Amino acid sequence: MNTALDTSAAFLPGGARLRAEEFPEAADGIYLNAASFGLLPSRTRAVIDRWSRERASGAGVDPERFNGSLMRARAAAGHLIGEPVESIALAPNTSYGVNLAAEIVGAGAPGRILLSDGEFPANVLPWKRLSQRGFEVEVIPADAQGLPRFEAMEERLARDSSIRAVAISMVQFGTGVLADLAAWGARCREREVFLAVDAIQGLGVSPLEGPGAMGVDLLTSGAQKWLLSPWGTGFLYLHPRHLDRIHPPFVSWFGFESALDFEELLDYESPLLPDARRFEPGTLPVHDMEAMAASIELLLEVGIDRIRDHVHGLHDRILEWAADRPGVEVVTPRDAGRRAGILSLAFDEVGEPAAALERAGIAAAIRGGRLRLAPHLYNTSAEIDELLAVVG
Structure with a gap:
């Protein structure tokens, strides 16, 4: 059974609410590049904003x-x-x-x-x-x-x-x-x-x-x-x-x-x-x-084990897609015990899918001539389906 978080049927408890409250900008695009940098949660930005306001006011710091x-x-x-x-x-x-x-x-x-x-x-x-x-x-x-x-x-x-x-x-x-x-x-x-x-x-x-x-x-x-x-x-x-x-x-x-x-x-x-x-x-x-x-x-609070399971659920959709795609090779071990959040795919010609993702506004990375996908807790199975539709 696919256990990935979806905004309509969340595997993570309160997953849709979590995405809406902590990662509202995630709805503006598809970001699959946590291996470069992750999205900042709302609560995290609130901490920075509070310190910045206090610093700007000249208030002393205890x-x-x-x-x-x-x-x-x-x-x-x-x-x-x-x-x-x-x-x-x-x-x-x-x-x-x-x-x-x-x-x-x-x-x-x-x-x-x-x-x-x-x-x-x-x-x-x-x-x-x-x-x-x-x-x-x-x-x-x-x-x-x-x-x-x-x-x-x-x-x-x-x-x-x-x-x-x-x-x-x-x-x-x-x-x-x-x-x-x-x-x-x-x-x-x-x-x-x-x-x-x-x-x-x-x-x-x-x-x-x-x-x-x-x-x-x-x-x-x-x-x-x-x-x-x-x-x-x-x-x-x-x-x-x-x-x-x-x-x-x-x-x-x-x-x-x-x-x-x-x-x-x-x-x-x-x-x-x-x-x-x-x-x-x-x-x-x-x-x-x-x-x-x-x-x-x-x-x-969410649980690192739950985040891993969610991310691996998203991986599973990609692995299933790649299984019968000529010219696509999964570099990262398929064994869930040997991978974390990164999934690396080798294409006969990586330039074409990379350009298609860029045109579609889907953020991923090319590392070593391969497409590196890095979904996190804020990503959904619907986004993975869109990714796969774009790369064909």
Whole structure:
């Protein structure tokens, strides 16, 4: 049975009302590109507007409220992934967390960093900088379809004691492949190899509970995509065992205990904060971070598992259509356990369907010469039917 949300027969409880109240502009077109950026919910924009009005009026900001809003964002992020707020640091993007992971690994003995071809540059370039410290980045080639060859990576990890870190995406941005983080965590923990995860294409559409217990050392994610948040928002999770392994590669005054009391600001001997906040980059955009909290709270209210099921219901319509279409190949695994929200389709000539979608005002993306579709909770089965009618 197709379980996708429709405005007339909603699978998600209150789905039609949710779309009307939180995503009213979704009715103006068909947006299937959450893998680039997600639509902002009404409640999220209301948070930004409130802060903007107060800032424009010159009204003072209570430090407790300022810090409380940031803590709301950390708490929402922690709730999303099932980790304590003490292990969450707010960050402006995914790259920030990848760079921190590279700094942690780079403080140790040189060795190899293992990753797959097809990774987004944010999860590659910070690691390559470690060549300056004697590290080598080894990229395992993808298969003929561009899919990661996880088995080859596993074999390499098993026989090479010089590997210091494995860097993978929770979901690859081009192919939509969902990694088995628990399996990777077990392998890396057994060999004392650092596991860093770029989670930006998975969080918000694929459930994740307790990456630390799985063996993930650091997980990082911008929030502008499936988490439906403003640009420049995100967070990272750092396993507690690493908290004191490395001094923050750079520090801000917000990373010290003196920042909690303005009467102590000139205490230059103040200790670092005792948790992951010590790794935050300084004064944060509180309006955007609290807006991120509002978006994550909405997603949690709906339920990430329900969102996944809804999105997969939309996928099913496309998979059924593609099954008997010559010249169309589904690149993303059909197995629901190996995909999240991205569905990648290869066409004999992708230019024609891409042009047809543009003429019809349907937003999607071309990545690696393939059509990448990324529906979210605000999309409907009727929109998918229109998509398929346009691409033929």
